[in-house]
Amino acid sequence: MILLRSRRARTGLAGVAALVAAVTFASCSSTTDNGNGTSSAPVDLGKPxxxxxxxxxxxxxxxPIQFATGSTTRGVNGKVITIGGIADVKDTTGIxxxxxxxxxxxxxxxxANRExxxxxxxxxxxxxxxxxxxPTKSKDAVTEMVEDKxxxxxxxFTATVSSVGDYLNDKHVPYFGWGISNDYCGWNNRQFGFSVTQAVSCPNVLPGQTFYSSAGLESYxxxxxxxxxxxxxxFLGSSVAAGESSVRSFAKMAVGLGMKAPYAKTPIPGPGAPPLSDYTPIARDIIASGANLVASTTPPAQIFPLVAALRSSGYTGDVLIYFADPRLAPLADQLDKVYAMTPNFGSSVFPSPTFLQIGTDLKAIGSQADSGASGTLTSYGAADLFLKAFAKISGPVTTxxxxxxxxxxxxxxxxxxxxCGSTWPAGRALGNDCAAIVQFDGAKKAIVPIKDLQTFGHEYLFSAA
Structure with a gap:
């Protein structure tokens, strides 16, 4: 029974890894590569x-944004504002x-109502x-919320596979969530979309150029x-276009910061491909490169066998991953001493009045959700951003x-x-330089605090070519 629960925990976190991978690698796709998956030539990152x-x-x-005109009062009923939500609560397998x-x-x-x-x-x-x-369910849900409710x-609005951005902006529907879908990608044509993660997978907002952040490596x-x-x-990732771009970008940043990047490959099968049965060849290849840090954005289901193969093959260096969901704590013995960066979000292993307040608010509606889960924080933060902006409206309330x-x-x-905070409208082109760092403790079967949420690194502007 424990094994079954462990497998479910790993599998159920695949979406989390996809989100944070996108957040971490909202970046350009070029690097210095000598043809064998390494990157070591000098790199000028430009002005930080x-x-x-x-x-x-x-x-x-x-x-500047060309402000939409109109006086849309849909959902305004006297002094009551009607809000709805749409989210990937479960994936196609029901997880x-x-x-x-x-x-x-x-x-x-x-x-807000109680106050x-x-x-x-x-x-x-x-x-x-x-x-x-x-995407079909997402479209139907949006239509129902806007036209019926x-x-x-x-x-x-956190549909990860969706293409309703044009509709939402044409109908002047403000939407708030994480920017992992193209519905958040744009400038004037997406002026009703506000992602709490800012731009995470939108490379073409500025024609020919892309901002990206050094937070991932500087936090480590x-x-x-x-x-x-x-x-x-x-650096390793999945053998899909996004994974390949991510690995190259990360290697470029590493070299620009003064590190060496002797390994930058995508040997992990992508979605739909048969999974690997043995990670030992990958582990041996990494060890042969001389690496003393392994950074991977692959999902938990792939991180666990990768870490096991590295250790059984004699690797003694550090491992850095990009998710620290509370559900992984019981499995910390399999990730002992692994560092985890939590881009955009903090971690509840750093107790604070903020996490206490979020937990209290969840209990007030009868929710069992963890105050530190990425889903909770995205949703709660999206509502908080909405409310802070709503408070600044002067004159008639319209979308x-x-x-x-x-x-x-x-x-x-x-x-x-x-x-992390955000700034608008520039958030449509920028990532975040903000993160927390934690570490898995196998003996305690816990996630332990290293550095609380703070600014790490800088933004850089690169040619998208």
Missing amino acids: MDAAAASKLAIEKAG ENFPGVCDGAKARFER GGVNGYTFSYAGCTDSGAD KVFGLVP LTGSGKKAADVKAA EALAKVLNSGFDYPALGNAM
Whole structure:
């Protein structure tokens, strides 16, 4: 029974890994490669920018938003605003990848109501529909929410396989969630979409150029105490276009920061391909490269056998992964001493008033969701961003007025140590330089804190060619 639960935990986190991989690698796709999967020639990363400088440059490059006109009051019933949600609650196999992805938003809106509302308005939550990682279901759910339930906006909107961005923007429907689908990718044509993760997989917002962040590697250096010059990094991913681009980008950043990158390959079969039965050849290839850091964005179902193969083959260096879902804690003995970066979100292993408040709000609606789960934080944070912007509306409440508040230049501060802040409208072109670092402790079967949510690294602007 324990084995079955462990397998389910690993499999059920595949979507989490997909999300954080996209978040981590919102970057350009070029690097210096000598043809055998290594990257070591000098790389000039260009001018490092903090969030303010990158935001200013992004707006200069893209131009100001041309505000949508109109007076859409759909979902405004007197002093009550109707909100709905659409999320991939379960994937096509029925596994729940993102617990709390609906409950977080509902909990935050209910808290706003308990506190008396915002500017005299309260919020009625019309429910959250499971889009099931199915584009047809996503489209049908959006149509029902907008045309039948007459919602003011969608909070959250986290359909990962979806193509309703044109519809939502044509109908002037504000939507908030994570930016893992193309529905969040654009500038004027996506001015009603606001991702709490900012731009994570949108390479063409600025024609010919892309921003990306050094947070992934700089957070590891800070958390481990290592010097860049002492790190020989191996980057590996899945054999799909996104994985190949990610690995190349990561290798380029590593070399630019002063590391060596003797291994940069994508030997892991992609979705739909037969899974590997033996990771030993990959492990031996990595060890032969001389790497002392292995960084992988592959899902948990692939991380576990990879780590096992590395250790059984004699690897003694560090391993860095990009997810630390609380459900992995019971399996920490299989990931002992592995570092985990949590891009965009904090971790509840760092106790704080913020996580306590989120937990209290969840309990108030009868939810069992974990306050530190990525689904909870995405949903709760999306609602918090909505409410903070809603409070700034002056004059009649319309969807256009809400979008204008955000697109006129809106800085959303970090949600305590639970979620990174964002800036608008530049967030459509930028990633986040914010993360937390934790480590798996096998003896304790726990995820232990290393560095709480903070800014790591800088933004860089590269040619997309």
